[in-house]
Amino acid sequence: MQALINAQTSVIIFKTNIETDQDLNKIALLLNTENRIRKWSVDREDIDHVLRIESEGVDENKIKQKVEYAGFLCEDLID
Amino acid sequence: MRMRDESKELAIREKAIEMIVQKGFDGLSMQKLAKAANVSPATIYIYYKDRDDLIVQLWVEEMDKMVAAILKGFDPDMSFEEGLRLQWMNRARFSMENQLSNHFMEQIKYSPYNIACQKKMNKEFLSAMRDFVHNAIKRKELIKLPMEVYWSVAYAPLYQLVKMHMMGRGLAGTENFKLDQKMMEQTLQLVIKALKP
Numbered sequence: 001m002q003a004l005i006n007a008q009t010s011v012i013i014f015k016t017n018i019e020t021d022q023d024l025n026k027i028a029l030l031l032n033t034e035n036r037i038r039k040w041s042v043d044r045e046d047i048d049h050v051l052r053i054e055s056e057g058v059d060e061n062k063i064k065q066k067v068e069y070a071g072f073l074c075e076d077l078i079d
Numbered sequence: 080m081r082m083r084d085e086s087k088e089l090a091i092r093e094k095a096i097e098m099i100v101q102k103g104f105d106g107l108s109m110q111k112l113a114k115a116a117n118v119s120p121a122t123i124y125i126y127y128k129d130r131d132d133l134i135v136q137l138w139v140e141e142m143d144k145m146v147a148a149i150l151k152g153f154d155p156d157m158s159f160e161e162g163l164r165l166q167w168m169n170r171a172r173f174s175m176e177n178q179l180s181n182h183f184m185e186q187i188k189y190s191p192y193n194i195a196c197q198k199k200m201n202k203e204f205l206s207a208m209r210d211f212v213h214n215a216i217k218r219k220e221l222i223k224l225p226m227e228v229y230w231s232v233a234y235a236p237l238y239q240l241v242k243m244h245m246m247g248r249g250l251a252g253t254e255n256f257k258l259d260q261k262m263m264e265q266t267l268q269l270v271i272k273a274l275k276p
Contacts, residue, residue, distance in 0.1 A: 043109070046110065046130075077121040078121065
């Protein structure tokens with residue numbers, strides 16, 4: 001799901017299976033190279049292991065593909 | 080793409096505070112909160128990145144609300160007596176009218192979240208209180224004291240009375256304790272007397 005939090009920033013939210021520190025490092029390699037991503041985090045305490053990305057309008061599907069390509073589950077969190 | 084929804088944000092905040100007050104920090108999860116606030120977990124994640132982030136942001140918002148109420152009509156240049164009286168009135172009123180919020184802020188104070196929260200302390204509030212004290216010392220209406228000692232004499236008596244008022248009980252289980260204007264003024268006069276040079 002993508003939502004606008006202010007004029008410049010949108011938030012994308014996915015359900016994932018990112019769990020370990022190792023997983024997190026893998027994801028960091030992917031996301032830290034995306035220029036338009038401002039902030040991202042994974043809530044590993046939650047059952048949905050929610051990946052949250054604040055960006056200046058990055059393509060939701062592109063991110064999803066990248067995360068899936070790295071071997072993780074990455075689904076829309078049902079609204 | 081969706082836009083921010085303020086009524087949902089408000090529902091999330093209110094329910095979260097209610098859950099924390101009733102069940103403690105561990106009683107709150109994003110999933111339970113979503114159910115209670117009647118929104119989807121995805122909606123909560125638009126605003127907050129995780130539970131810890133939610134809790135700290137709740138504190139910041141409640142603190143801002145409290146500061147607005149406390150500083151209403153207040154000017155750091157007021158005489159010490161006049162300023163402290165207004166502070167007492169504003170603080171007592173806010174505490175009595177916002178019990179959940181108060182309870183939540185107390186819980187934070189005694190939790191590991193306190194460190195993260197203190198870093199986000201409202202600057203306007205800190206400087207107003209600091210200026211008020213410094214002005215009073217300069218005008219020789221107030222003695223110089225370590226900050227904690229000053230606070231404990233100037234405000235702790237009020238908060239204790241408010242607490243007993245809200246429980247409706249005085250010492251030794253006396254029932255129907257009520258803090259009234261006269262009692263507050265009596266206590267305030269004692270405090271001012273103690274703090275005068």
